[in-house]
Amino acid sequence: AxxxxxxxxxxxxxxxxxxxxxxxxxxxxxxxxxxxYKQPPxxxxxxxxxxxxxxxxxxxxxxxxxxxxxxxxxxxxxxxxSQLGDAAMYFCAYKGGNDMRFGAGTxxxxxx
Amino acid sequence: xxxxMQNPRHLVRRRGQEARLRCSPMKGHSHVYWYRQLxxxxxxxxxxxxxxxxxxxxxxxxxxxxxEFPKEGPSILRxxxxxxxxxxxxxxASAPSRVLPLHFGNGTxxxxx
Numbered sequence: 001a002x003x004x005x006x007x008x009x010x011x012x013x014x015x016x017x018x019x020x021x022x023x024x025x026x027x028x029x030x031x032x033x034x035x036x037y038k039q040p041p042x043x044x045x046x047x048x049x050x051x052x053x054x055x056x057x058x059x060x061x062x063x064x065x066x067x068x069x070x071x072x073x074x075x076x077x078x079x080x081x082s083q084l085g086d087a088a089m090y091f092c093a094y095k096g097g098n099d100m101r102f103g104a105g106t107x108x109x110x111x112x
Numbered sequence: 113x114x115x116x117m118q119n120p121r122h123l124v125r126r127r128g129q130e131a132r133l134r135c136s137p138m139k140g141h142s143h144v145y146w147y148r149q150l151x152x153x154x155x156x157x158x159x160x161x162x163x164x165x166x167x168x169x170x171x172x173x174x175x176x177x178x179x180e181f182p183k184e185g186p187s188i189l190r191x192x193x194x195x196x197x198x199x200x201x202x203x204x205a206s207a208p209s210r211v212l213p214l215h216f217g218n219g220t221x222x223x224x225x
Contacts, residue, residue, distance in 0.1 A: 033213070035213055037216075042218075043201065043218060043219050043221075044216065044218050044219075045155075045203065045205070045216035046216075047213050047214075047215075050213050091154055091155065095213075095214075097168075098160045098167055098168035098210070099145065099157040099160055099168055099170075099171065100145065100157065100205075100214055101157060102147075102154040102155040102156075102157075103154055104153060104154045105153070105154050
């Protein structure tokens with residue numbers, strides 16, 4: 001079974017600074033997808049960024065980028081120029097077969 | 113194009129009653145997933161459906177829980193004889209195909225008293 005591990009229950013960053021959220025996963029599949037979702041207090045799940053495993057180039061979406069290390073099964077999220085609105089729970093997710101597996105989440109606090 | 117619609121937003125049931133949670137996927141999406149989220153935890157996969165078919169229900173309890181996605185109408189997650197441990201947020205997500213990312217609804221928060 002695929003598992004997703006987020007080892008940082010909580011992280012804090014100063015506004016305008018950069019923060020990196022860690023994620024590792026376990027799989028025996030070669031073709032899969034990785035995602036980061038953001039869940040603000042409103043509880044809505046918002047897709048932040050996605051990465052196809054067959055692509056070597058790291059995905060980037062504005063201030064959000066990933067460091068995808070396929071051999072190490074690592075998929076970290078970097079948030080640059082952090083903003084107060086970035087404060088939320090962040091979930092790493094793996095999609096290979098029929099389902100999407102989520103990590104336990106990292107609560108990000110942004111200090112003004 | 114409306115997003116994934118879930119209703120009700122909040123549902124309160126007494127122990128032993130039935131809970132019915134509805135999910136209307138985005139237009140053009142034929143893949144529906146249900147997840148459960150306990151407080152301060154991640155989302156746990158429950159079931160994956162396509163129109164009229166259950167593809168994977170490995171995350172759903174064998175008893176009291178059932179799901180359907182009929183040819184017409186929303187997907188329904190049904191919980192019979194609810195217990196306090198069923199209290200959680202239940203999220204529905206849809207996608208146009210198996211490989212594309214999921215779009216989530218705002219969830220239904222079930223409280224069992």
